[in-house]
Amino acid sequence: MRNFIAMTDVQNRPYHHGDLRRAIIETALDMLRDDKNWQFTLREVARRAGVSHAAPYKHFPDKAALLVELAMIGFDRLREALAGAKPEAPQSLLEEITPISLAYVAFGTDNPALYRLMFSAEEGRAVGMHLDQRALAVFDVVLDMLGRGQAAGTIRKRPVRGQATAAWALIHGITLLAIDGLLVPEKVGSAPLDAAIATLVDGLAIPQPNT
Amino acid sequence: MRNFIAMTDVQNRPYHHGDLRRAIIETALDMLRDDKNWQFTLREVARRAGVSHAAPYKHFPDKAALLVELAMIGFDRLREALAGAKPEAPQSLLEEITPISLAYVAFGTDNPALYRLMFSAEEGRAVGMHLDQRALAVFDVVLDMLGRGQAAGTIRKRPVRGQATAAWALIHGITLLAIDGLLVPEKVGSAPLDAAIATLVDGLAIPQPNT
DNA sequence: GATACATTGTTGACAGTGGTAACATTGCGA
DNA sequence: TCGCAATGTTACCACTGTCAACAATGTATC
Known part of the structure; x- marks a missing residue:
């Protein structure tokens, strides 16, 4: 790889990029971070990467392939985020659920376009991904x-697996609602996220007689 | 309105449709019913309605406006579906939750494109809708x-409102997972929907000591 | 080192899209 | 009856994803 050469420099730039595949992915991730409103064009990626509009096709068969690649990176990052949120020495195991749930939702609201991408995947391609x-x-x-x-x-x-599905569905659902800005207080109350997690915990935990 | 004239008949058709707004909406709803794979072009709507591609713009300022209109119809239908699922004389109130939840999910899986539309709504337009x-x-x-x-x-x-949010999030989440075909047994077990609803009910209900 | 080939860029085209402007036709109220 | 507003049509624009043809470069082989 040619070091010390800014690849986006339109002037004196080598004909071959050298590491275009990675550059495309990183540029695309940047766009996903900026563009909340989900317009993601392959040509814009190429433009920002300083490369012609057809160049990405040498590295990805089509747009969907790039999107799948990005989504998989999203899963990696989500897993890391959840792992990082797991408390060192959890007092009660149930106390583990809350921070992990919050970390999941935070990942979604921090990376709305990426999170949506992980669940979009046209025509049943999502199944393979998941x-x-x-x-x-x-x-x-x-x-x-x-x-x-x-x-x-x-x-x-x-x-x-059924319990995990319940947890996944609830957290996934509230993440999407949060991303879409649908958790407005006049509709869902003042602390919808905490309330939802509380109900989830109650649904999973064995009830304690004294509480 | 001119009765007895098939508006899609390309031949002897009056210059003015007469009821194009309604025709566009119904055609679009048909397309949403057919096209699971979410490609919805305004021009295709116009084509199926037997009208030029610019005609819809006389009734809707842009594509998003039509989508909002369709989504609102979706909410009406969803409410009707839920009302229809409410049992006449519910034994226990908790027994009401299950059929209504099932009806909600069924609405989503029966009308996947329409349901997604109700929660898509680009650029924060969803907030107004909801x-x-x-x-x-x-x-x-x-x-x-x-x-x-x-x-x-x-x-x-x-x-x-917090409890309702929890219920909404879980049902919304599992509906989307079902629509995307993500509830594969090897991942979520054999009866993910029932399991999720059971956990929801447990989270909402006051635990009974004897059970 | 020269040469052939695979790799990786570029340009230019195609069909299809949302949207606008100019124009045509019609319905309807003054 | 006349004139205007409503509602169609056509022609165009910029943009997209994708492909084919071509150009430049890296690399293995003799």
Whole structure:
């Protein structure tokens, strides 16, 4: 790779970029970060990368392929975000659910376009994505947490995949509602996120008689 | 309105359609029903309505305006679907939650493109939509159900809007997951929908000591 | 080192899209 | 009846994704 050469410099630039594939992905991620309002054109990516509009086709068969690539990176980052939110020494296992849930929602609201991308994926391509190991790893975080909770006797004895689905659905749903700006107080009250997580915890935890 | 004239008949057709606005909406709804894979072009609507590609602009300022109109119809239909699913004489109030939840998810999976439309709404336009009376009416169904449950002592005493948000988020989330085909058994188990609703009910209901 | 080939760029085209402007036709009220 | 507002049509614009043809470069082989 030719160091010390700004690839976006239109002047004296080598004919071959050298690392265009990575440059395209990073440029696209930048655009996803900026453009909240979800207009994402391949030509704009090429423009920002300082390259002709057809150049990306040498690295991705079509636009959807690039989007899938970006989405997979999103799953990696989401998994990292959840892992980083897991408390060191959780007092009660249930206390683990709240910070992880908040981290999930925060990831969505911090990266709205990327998060939406991870669940868009036209024509059933989403299925393949979500069965990929990198996406399953996110789900495994939830499965693991609930499984340990069942073993510890704090979480209801139910099929753990069903419980994980409930948690996933609720957090996914409220993340999207938050991204779309739909959690307005006059409709959902003053603390919708906390309330939703509280109800989720109540649905998962074995009720304590004294509380 | 000129009766007995098929407006899609290319031959002897009057210059003026007579009821193009309604025709456009119905054609668009048809397209939403057919096209699962979410390509919805204004020109295709015009084509199917047998009219030039610029004609719709005499009735809608732009494409987004038509989409909003369609989404509002979606909210009406969703409210009707939920109302129709409410049992006549519910034994326990909690038993009301399950059929209504199932009806909600069924509406989404039966009308995937329309349901997605109701939550797409580019650039914050969704907020206005969801604060419209026709959309709030859907939420009111949930609020009313939970409020009665609290009064009857079967549902936890918590801010009802927060509980409704939890229910909305979970059902909305699992509806989208179902629409996207993401509820594959190897990931979420064999009965993800029932499991999710069960966890929701547990989170809303006051736990019974004997169960 | 010269040469052939695969890689990776560029340009230019195509069809299709949302949207606007200019124009044509019609309905309807003064 | 006349004139205007409403509602159609056509022609155009900029833009998109995608492809084919061509140009420049890196690289393996003799």
